[in-house]
Amino acid sequence: EPEVTQTPSHQVTQMGQEVILRCVPISNHLYFYWYRQILGQKVEFLVSFYNNEISEKSEIFDDQFSVERPDGSNFTLKIRSTKLEDSAMYFCASRTSGGVTSTDTQYFGPGTRLTVL
């Protein structure tokens, strides 16, 4: 069964460093998302991406964040200069279309746990 994959599973970085989190969405999906979950808290939307551009972003997704689909399979989240409060689990998700029916379920990757020291 197709699934969303994410690498690395765990990333440790120093404050101020740049990190790139990688995702491979399910191959026939067209809509891509990044969410984050600070330890013990709920999952929060960061950004959605469709047709090679950002379609929506939250207030969390400030100038330090960027997303890219560099080729036909990868979808990346870059944090330019990490802060302590960026420590969280980052989830990539994808879905086939942008409606509200059952076929529009978002499927999540296993997450990347980012630790900023």
Next chain:
Amino acid sequence: AQKITQTQPGMFVQEKEAVTLDCTYDTSDQSYGLFWYKQPSSGEMIFLIYQGSYDEQNATEGRYSLNFQKARKSANLVISASQLGDSAMYFCAISGYSTLTFGKGTMLLVSP
């Protein structure tokens, strides 16, 4: 704006019993989807069940069913015949045409 409220921080159930996890929502959208995800201790988010706002019948997926009461804006998850492997965090979420908005989750512990 959309909002999900899960009022039960934790629930305990004995193996083989049924349990209901509560979820209420608020939205101004006419069309929306309601989802439940399971997050075990390993951290991944596993999709369990979907209910569309125009679906007249409650959704079912194996041991999972969704008690959808549109007038009350509730979408409770019912797990029948609980198993030890059901111990996890459960999140209710709502989708308009774009993003998912999650609740704070309910931690379910299944005891032998």
